[in-house]
Amino acid sequence: MDHLDQLESKSVHILREAYSSFKNLGMLWSIGKDSTVLLWLARKAFFGHVPIPLIHIDTNFKIPEMIEYRDKLALKWNLNMIYGQNEKALRDKQTYADGKVDRITCCRYLKTDALKHTLDGSWKRYRMNHAAGEYEVDKNTEAFTGVIVGVRADEEGSRSKERYFSPRDTENFWDVGDQPPEFWNQYKTDFAPGTHLRIHPLLDWTELNIWEYIKRENIPTVSLYYDQGEGKRYRSLGCYPCTFPIESKARNVDEIIEELKTGKFANIAERSGRAQDKEDGGGLETLRKDGYM
Numbered sequence: 001m002d003h004l005d006q007l008e009s010k011s012v013h014i015l016r017e018a019y020s021s022f023k024n025l026g027m028l029w030s031i032g033k034d035s036t037v038l039l040w041l042a043r044k045a046f047f048g049h050v051p052i053p054l055i056h057i058d059t060n061f062k063i064p065e066m067i068e069y070r071d072k073l074a075l076k077w078n079l080n081m082i083y084g085q086n087e088k089a090l091r092d093k094q095t096y097a098d099g100k101v102d103r104i105t106c107c108r109y110l111k112t113d114a115l116k117h118t119l120d121g122s123w124k125r126y127r128m129n130h131a132a133g134e135y136e137v138d139k140n141t142e143a144f145t146g147v148i149v150g151v152r153a154d155e156e157g158s159r160s161k162e163r164y165f166s167p168r169d170t171e172n173f174w175d176v177g178d179q180p181p182e183f184w185n186q187y188k189t190d191f192a193p194g195t196h197l198r199i200h201p202l203l204d205w206t207e208l209n210i211w212e213y214i215k216r217e218n219i220p221t222v223s224l225y226y227d228q229g230e231g232k233r234y235r236s237l238g239c240y241p242c243t244f245p246i247e248s249k250a251r252n253v254d255e256i257i258e259e260l261k262t263g264k265f266a267n268i269a270e271r272s273g274r275a276q277d278k279e280d281g282g283g284l285e286t287l288r289k290d291g292y293m
Contacts, residue, residue: 084118
């Protein structure tokens with residue numbers, strides 16, 4: 001097997017291990033390249049069917065093309081698609097875009113809080129009705145006891161401290177200093193009742209690996225990743241008030257791979273266009289300890 005085959009095999013193993021070990025699992029889908037690769041791997045792991053609900057935290061400030069892409073793929077691949085929001089914060093305009101709070105507080109309200117309460121079922125969430133092609137209030141309010149997440153260790157500093165099977169407490173708090181050891185392919189899957197699990201099948205993939213796999217598998221991605229003729233493209237996707245494109249003329253997957261191989265971004269963080277990272281001291285550890293993705 002080549003390196004991509006090895007990465008794929010390990011990720012598929014982790015996905016199957018998670019599905020067989022834990023009940024009420026969900027899979028976070030941010031609509032970005034990493035979580036879309038994760039979704040593709042799940043389809044491979046379960047022979048074209050994804051038995052795990054897909055969860056998207058919609059801040060109401062995502063770039064419109066991202067939401068269009070989400071719903072198009074959910075219908076095409078028959079995904080069990082759920083989204084959640086912090087409707088109160090949006091209604092009260094407690095957002096950075098409305099000038100009421102700073103970026104970090106906005107992330108806490110629209111992402112961290114929305115994620116925690118969408119997962120525990122205490123806030124209203126919405127599920128796609130495939131027959132109608134639209135979302136309706138989800139009648140199932142059962143809590144998700146764990147979520148599969150497409151984070152990579154090389155993307156951002158705090159993520160390098162994760163484990164493949166990473167425990168959180170009942171409030172989704174992450175104790176960075178209390179992570180289980182993981183040797184070779186031996187993963188701890190036995191946790192105390194009430195433990196919330198984050199599972200990371202892409203942990204040892206790199207940005208280059210992701211794009212090489214997207215090319216090999218011909219995985220559909222949002223066109224925002226490619227230059228549309230203005231000499232700019234997005235390297236990482238988020239909310240439009242806080243996410244900015246980079247200088248790049250890469251118009252397709254091959255050209256992105258070439259940029260990465262030549263080291264064009266060797267000294268530029270992948271999330272350098274995400275303003276909230278800078279306001280959190282250059283990383284996301286503060287937000288992530290509280291449950292951020």
